[in-house]
Amino acid sequence: MEKVNIPEIFAEDVFTDAVMQQRLPKSIYKQFKKSIEEGKDLDLATADVIANEIREWAIGKGATHFAHLFQPLTGVTAEKQDSFITAPKADGSVLTAFSGKELIKGEPDGSSFPSGGLRATFEARGYTVWDTTSPVFVRHDAAGTTLLIPTAFYSYNGEALDQKAPLLRSMQVISDSSIKLLRLFGNTTATRVAPSVGAEQEYFLVDEAIFLKRKDLIYAGRTLFGAAAPKGQELDDHYFGTIRQRVAGFMKDVNEELWKAGVTSKTQHNEVAPAQHEIAPIYANANVAVDQNQVVMQTLKRIACRHDMKCLLHEKPFAGVNGSGKHNNWSLVTDKGENLLEPGSTPHENKQFLLVLACIIKAVDKYAGLLRESAADPGNDHRLGANEAPPAIISIFLGSQLEDIIDQYVASGSASTSIEGGVLATGSSALRDISKDATDRNRTSPFAFTGNKFEFRMVGSRDSIASPNIVLNTIVAEAFDDASERLSNAEDFDAAVDALIAEYAKAHKRIIFNGDGYSDEWVVEAEKRGLPNLKTMVDATEVLGDADVIALFNKYGVLSPTELKAREEVKYENYGKVINIEALTMIDMATKQIIPAVIKYTKSLADTVLAVKAAGCDAAVQAGILTEVSELLKETKAALAALEQVTAEAAQQEEGKVQARFYNEVVFKAMDALRAPVDKLEMIVDKEAWPMPSYGDLLFEV
Template sequence: MVKKIDVAEIFGSDVFDDATMKERLPKKIYKELKQTISVGGELDSHVAEVVANAMKDWAIEKGATHYTHWFQPLTGITAEKHDAFISPTDDGGVILEFSGKELIKGEPDGSSFPSGGLRATFEARGYTAWDCTSPAFVHETPSGSTVLCIPTIFCSYTGEALDKKTPLLRSMEALSVQALRIVRAFGDTEAQKVTTSVGPEQEYFLVDRDTYNQREDLIFAGRTLFGAPAPKGQELDDHYFGSIKERVSSYMNDLNEELWKLGVTAKTQHNEVAPAQHELAPIYNTTNIATDHNQLIMETMKKVALRHNLVCLLHEKPFAGINGSGKHNNWSMSTDTGVNLLDPGVTPHQNKQFLLILSAILKAVDEYAPLLRESAANPGNDHRLGANEAPPAIISIFLGEQLEDVLNQLCEKGEATSSKVGGKLDVGVSTVPSFMKDATDRNRTSPFAFTGNKFEFRMVGSTASIADPNTVLNTIVAETLRQAADVLEASDDPIMAAHDLTKKWIGEHIRIIFNGNGYSEEWVEEAERRGLPNIKNMVDALGCLTEEYAVELFERHKVMTRVELTSRQEVGYETYAKAINIEARTMIDMTKKEIIPAVIKYTTTVAQSVAAVKAVGADASVQEASLADISKNLVAMNAALEKLEAATDKAASIEEPKAQAIAYRDEVFTTMSELREPADALEMLVDKSVWPFPTYGDLLFNV
């Protein structure tokens, strides 16, 4: 029997949201808090005290006994330290208290998280500080207890950001300041704030938990390090948007219910291209809240999967030979009066404000492409980008026929006088109504595509926090809007100045526009002719963070300092090295303890068969050929194993982070491929009953 869910009743029921605050806070306190949330400013301590008490009472009614400052360190996942609401009384009992000071500030250990040198081991003090722009919520732990989670930033004793949220919030403010200058130059005096919004689509795999538990590589590395292709993959395209299996549908129903309670607007769900792959997409929210929600989505996906005896895999490439998973970051910006600044309108050629902002984005993406590429870099994404399933590692922009035509008019004629329209689409079936089609097609091969009233940044990896790409997007666009605002504010005719600047920037940055097939080799060659960077891996991508232009950019807009950028670069090198080290040592472990013993056991059986067949005078050529093939691959695998052990030990001994990351990329990672090739060949030669762990067929078609 299908469980019925009253979505309207449960939605946001576990969130201390605006409606709850309005109900539980005195009007004056509510108004002051809303003012801080809406336009910024320091929150008075008396307001925090009242809010803390109301938040505590609400959480206790929800069953909470503890609270936590929920933050996002440089690990890319969330962190929390639980404190009980209890305070001792003189008579030996306890009372339940939660002060404004406890709401505003926490103190986790600042040295035990990745800091890239910002904090030494002996420098343990770090602070969490309440982010009142993102609502608190109650969350059930795996043990069944309920905790009040308070979204916070995380900074060092000396004030540097130790997390991903602090730079994101700074970048949102930076973009708001510069975008407001633009809209005011065009005569909008009502807008007080410009907010970026994001709708991140999340891809993931589901595998059976019992099968997963038999794969050491999935447990330790999150992806399969060995595995021959299954007889069937995604070649029939029958999984994409196909009928959702009952077990998966049940999982999705529970996932939706959990997310809706947390105020996450989970809307779209479907099967993705690869077997066992799926996608969830929420409705847009402010970038800050959308980032928090995406972290909750990933955590909840994994938690709910276990209830169904499933495991959710978020790695960018858990299986070789079929599509991996990404995260499509749909980004836009709007004024607090409800105007979407990326909406071209019906006649975009007449929308001068939109065209100026569009040209500023072209300039930003072109000039700061390495930073945008770096924001989507992680070890897993190196497997995915450019693999005929995701955008290439080359940054380009897709605008579509309508906008490309408008920009061409501006470049060629100096003025745009018309805009293409979509017209009606008649499919030729009398019972199907005709309808208005869009003015332009979509391009799934583009890394940065305009899709009507937003840009879709498709390079982000499925495990990644969306804080990094949005921090970069906000900052680079803030910079080019700053340059535009300087020109407009210095002109006696801002509208004409905007027109001239739009033409100039389009002409200078037209090379970044590409509407063709981003998967093709021809585009790689064309991009090189255009001078567009092709940064193929994470180690190379990290270099731009400490380039002078990047430091100048982030410091000008007070998003990150040189020290904070250097720390993130070092954390990136360390993260890459550690990830590859874990994978390499897992391969070594699996090869020594599982594959080689299984192959030797099977080889003995085949050798005995050869002897037995020969003993009766029969033809043993098939058995002999099989034995020779197995032995040849076993020898090759053992040689690669020894090489991998030596390369891994050598790389691990290097102390300088960048040099170590390079060694893991150039020596360890390449040797891992050498080990995998004979191992996967042996999987196809050894009896399935002897092979030591589940195959791709077992993993992908057993849910």
């Protein structure tokens, strides 16, 4: 097997800062870096020099085309590829060129992407703008090699039509607010604070040949029918288990591709459900982390095809086993390397950390509904709260050490002690006793403190992590600004800090919960505390219309009221379209595959009954099965007719929230009603007669 030298191949396909220093004239490099640090426009003359060097570097990697890579409100990336060739010369030859203007600005069609009414169909112009803080890179695939330039996407009128533009705005906001707070604590050296993000990505792998026999997986990304396999995840033997060789080969290729693309792929393992796995990188600045997570998802899908498999990123591709999420690990780090969420060995004495913590607690409590909305997705409705993922109720896990400090502040207005971790005695002379952390972990909490960061575990596996980070950056920035204003003129700063921490702790302690977030008791307790329980995407999307949410985003310039309203409309429209596709797929499968197969099977049963009776034997068992199958077939046909009717009615509903709620409350229930008898039939009908692969085939044939 060919050996892989990670340092040698890492970021070889990225136009890194080191490559820039090597290839660019010093004056150009300094001017470029200065433009980023000061947030100033890059002049075209400088951009032309940079673009030419990028072109030469990319062509040296085999690139023939370039594309602005952007993230419209479709949930996936988009790109329009152009070759480097220029117009033919008089002698028929061509040259290659790439200008600074082409590097900085692109003009994709803006009319065919979701805009929530911001753009009419005939208003087609849109602009992509280079994000100079996220490096360009090349991608190698069946199309050859393409230079990809991370960009933001705007309408002709300047509205953000994507995820990156508001993310970058929110990053500036949290940086400014953090610096303001740090100055009060005497920090005069930090000039920027960036949200540091790491996204743990879960996914399923299934055999491609089996996948192609399932219309529901092809059209909807999840199984709309399917009886449970005899074995699922009951034995907990897949989690962290030995990785199958076919999957291991896939993971090896994924890692190499990601390392070459500068993605710090770190962790890989089997997840809880059969055929489920996880990959996780080391942290990066939020906008780079968002870009790289899109690269991760694309790479997983592309490499899976190379291994005759399909990668499923849907949050709940299979009923009865765990779905997939994406844990968004978030912290705040200064340009000097200080993590604002590092508690230190004696956190009760770390007033800066405690105030930062108190502000985050306040922000999450105040905007719990908005944070929940940031993870709202049609697929996530199947997963959240399903005894496998955080419930739809936002709460914060702090652990025993920090919760004890918060309790001290609530009781007395200050804290004087910190619970220590102690020692774990192994009980064997062959093993060393080890030091324990001061607190346990809680895998049922949607927003958990995990040492020096918060882990938001609610995000769906195929969603962009931009949305939750936009929300976290903005709501925490507001809390920081409020605290800075309160403390700016304090006569006794330390006393004022203690008083503010105590005030926030008392006012927002209801959001802190260290117990079992999966339990029914927590749902009841959360309701008593007044915490929102937004169970569906439709419920959560309504939050975007709240006056305080509109005012928050408008105040900080992250999303204008018009841009926010557009996103609300896109969310409702997306929900309706997803459920409509799923309903039509069920109708298609039931009409063309399932019912004909069952009818054919009943004929076989009827012939068997007649043959057994003709032979003079008792055919009661065969007749009983025929009766049971016929009854379920009748139930299936009735449920199919009902689904067809309500799906047609859904199209007549007023577009937007009304239609989305109809799909949620009426069509979705009709889909469940159709699935129930079909799944029962699958357990009775001869496997050879059943028209599609089973869960057992899908989950255990990789």
